[in-house]
Amino acid sequence: MSATRITRFSVLALGIAGALAAGQVQAAGFQLKENSVKSMGSSFAGTAAKKGDASVxxxxxxAMTRFEGTTVQADLTVIDLNYEFQGSGRDALGQPLTGGNGGNAGDVTPVPALSVVHKLDNGVALGAMVSAPFGLKTEYEPGWAGRYAALTSDVKIVDLTxxxxxxxxxxxxxxxxxxxxRADVTLSKAVDFGSLLFANPATRPLPFARPQAADGMAEVQGDDNGFGWLVGAHFRPTDTLSIGVSYRSEIDYELSGTADWTVPANVQAVFGSNPATAPLFRDGDALAKLTTPSILQVAASWQVSDAFALNATYAETGWSSLREVRIDFANPDPDSVEPFQWRDTFFAALGAEYKLNDAWTLRGGVAYDETPTSLAHRTPRLPDANRIFYSVGASWQLSEALEVNFALTRIEPRDPRIDTTSGGSRVAGGFDGYANLYGISAQYRF
Structure with a gap:
């Protein structure tokens, strides 16, 4: 096999681009909406219009001008993600891929948020918030059938606003x-070096030059800081109707870090025997560019009566900014460019609130969230699909200053499926997937 062909394989085998664009079941793409337990109780309906929620x-x-004095709010949402593969795969020779279904690839992940709003006497309001707007975390069992596409994916993006x-x-x-x-990414996958050696007539006679006979592993870690902005408007045409519009900008990151390879000793000896291939599959620096999308929200809140309110949200996420992901390796591997062709998506939610008495307010909601992906661009890092939200929640007013909120959301993706090829192997089939979100928050006003 030529050095150019081996180099091309080394780029594709790492697969960082596919992981950076992986989906997450609790929101379209890898977006996280869970920055407010109170809003989660109504499927995030009216989030940009309602008063009394410091996540604004x-x-x-x-909407911060609707507050008085100082408000401190702490939110914690626990995401119980469950995903089990129900398909199969074949290697480059058409043989079934060994290994099981990878087990439950999901995990239980806490997503905290903290916000502060202070209203001045001159009509000006100031606020600060720490939140996680994007992220994902999945892990498959080692040796599973789709190991050449994904093992571990851990993406964390944390904002200070x-x-x-x-x-x-x-x-x-x-x-x-x-x-x-701040973005921090750690990804890993198995690498089928046996298929690479089998593709070369010169190395094919080797006993380990067979698909699935010489597995290695690749892991990449990178991080970077990025900066963005947001704007909003809040209009109250009547005493009972509020309308909110907000826009969050794209944020660009250059994730710099390391690529770590685990190569079987017998395979490394083969590469090391040729000066042209000896530098390949070596640990070194890596750089990947990532752009998180813009988000436009339009929301309304209608206080129908003293006890009953209706809320609605329509949002668009600019996933078309993710047309490709380019990876630059410090080693001789050339840039890797993977097209994704993601499309912009919409999110729509309807919710209601009912004030039961002075102490308790009940709420509920439903939402529809569109996926930006197509079947051609999904991977088992997390298969994405259109999804439905079902939510219930409650607020408990312990005192004039202290409020506690509770929420539960069930998210069900609609027929998540993958059909992907990586390192010569193909994995295809459906997933049994869902997510349960459990939230609790406290708000204190003084």
């Missing part, structure tokens, strides 16, 4: 914010 620091800073708002009139306010973001 990131969801619509203009500083926002300000001002009342233009008694019924109209605007707000802006700046976002300082």
């Amino acid at each position: 620091v990131v969801n619509n800073p203009a 500083l926002s300000g708002a001002i009342d233009i009139t008694d019924r109209f306010s605007v707000g802006v914010g700046v976002i300082a973001s």
Whole structure:
């Protein structure tokens, strides 16, 4: 096999691009909406329009002017993600891939958020919030049938948002914010070196030059800081109706870190015998560019009566910014460019709240979340699919200053499937997947 062909294989085998664009079951693509337990109780309906929720620091800073004094809010959502593969795979020779279904690839992941809003006497409001707007975490059992496509995926993006708002009139306010973001990615997958050697007539006679006979592993880690902005407007045409609009910008990252290879000793000896291939599959630096999408939200909240309110949200996420992912290796491997051709998506939610008494408010909601992917671009890092949200929640007013919120959401993707090829092997089939979200938060006003 030529050095060029082996080099091309080394780029594809790493597969970092596919992992960076992996989906997450609790929101379209790898978006996380879980920054407010109170909003989660109504499937995030009305998030950018309702008053009394300090998460507006990131969801619509203009709504901060509806607060009085200082409000501190702490949210914790626990995501119980469950995904089990129900398909099969074949290697480059058409033989069944060894290994099981990988077990439950999901995990139990806490997603915290902390927000503070302070309203000044001159109509200006200031806010700060720490939240996680994007991320994913999955892990398959070693040696599973789809190991050449994915083993471990851990993507964390954490934002610090500083926002300000001002009342233009008694019924109209605007707000802006700046976002300082941190991205940290760790990914791994198995590498079928046996298939690579089998493809070369010169190395094919080797006893380990067979698909699935010489597995190695690749792991990549990278991190970077990024900066973005957000703007919002809040309009109150009547005493009972509020309308909110907010826009979050794209954020660019250059994830710099390391690529670590585990190569069987007999395979490494083969590569090391040729000066042209000896530098390949060596640990070294790597750089991958990633852009998180813009998000536009339009929301409304209608206080139908003193006890009953209706809420709605329509949001668009600009996933078309993720047209490709390019990876630059410090070693001789050339840049890897993987097209994804993701499309913009919409999210729609309807929710209701009912004030049972002075202490308790009940809420519920449903939502539809569209996937940005197509079957051609899904991987077992996490298969994405259109999904339905079902939510219930409650607020408990312990005192005039202290409120505790509870929420439960069930998310069911609609027929998640994959059909992907990696390192000469093909894995295809459906997934039995769902997510349960459990949330609790506390808000204190003084």
